[in-house]
Amino acid sequence: MLKSESFEASEEPQLKNGSMQDKGQSNQPRTKPPVRSILIDAVRGMAISLVALGHTNQGIQHRGWWGASSAGSRLDGLIYAFHMPAFFFVSGVFLAASVQKRGPGRFTLERIRTLIYPYLLWSVISQASVKVLSQFTAQHPMTLKHFLMDLLVGGGIWFLPALFLCQMLGMSLRKLPGAVIVAIAVLIYYFYPDTGMTFVNLGLEFFPFVAAGMWVGLNYERMEKVPRWLAFLCTVVLFGVLWIAKSTVWTSYRNIVLLGGVIGTLMLIMLARSLGASKIARVFAWAGEASLAIYLAGEYGQGLVRQFLVFGHITEPYTQLILPTIAAILIPTWVYQHRVRLHLEWLFIAPFWKPRQRRSQGLRAV
16 A cells, blocks of 8 residues: 555654654665554544545435425434544544654654645635536535635535644643543533634634544554454444443533544444454555545546436435445545546645654654
């Protein structure tokens, strides 16, 4: 699989056994590239697949194709309980190691190139495509003033600037003990005021999951030692707990988001572990590496297949749910994995401001 500076710090040190190289070996020549963590990439792949599924389902709901069935609303409530927290969690796992290896300045610049740049570029692409394809979508073109305001507050592709904010907060707190970072993040979560900035509000809302990922850090390798049968059993139990928690109105919205995010993220980790290094796990990991492309471009593959189905007078909800979702995952993933050959790297990472390599004495270069 192609190694890259990809979504949510997936370019961090991910060695075969999840460990850093010893100091005494740090100056030895590297003969093989480091092996990515299938577990982390598979979790990311599962989460982005749920994002694609959720967006497709919302399109079906907007068009009324579920009819009187409550399946769409139930699916929507379940997916949005944990798929974004899982993304933020995995983005925190390698954060401290990445800052240590690169230094704060280079780390910040790389996040601008891999998060802020695609946010700006794809916001323009999205607005332009709505103008051209408005007859096929439920969206309507914005005025220039509305577009610029939406861009400022992060109302559209909010996840990228929100993740950037979380990464900067995590970088500033990285020298504190993990438990302290989590405690600070939870306090912020419960007491932050409404800023009027969508990406700030959502970034602060999901920062506890980044903090939790930082707390786990490279100790995630312990999860890879859990027996697969036990991981599968945990997945089933956690799914049941999540279903009950989401089906019962028993507490405040913020408590539900926090609880659902923790349960759902752990569920995806256990599910990924239960798959081990199987072909299914590798497919999810393959998609996980391309999560940025799926998040940004998945709607175009989804929309293309949806329109073909509509032209064929197929509006049956499950067909409209499954086939466009598969397209939203596979098409952007293929493009991303072949972006060098296709000369499309500029769609996902800024082709300028490339920082110089920073020498690291205690970490193996990645």
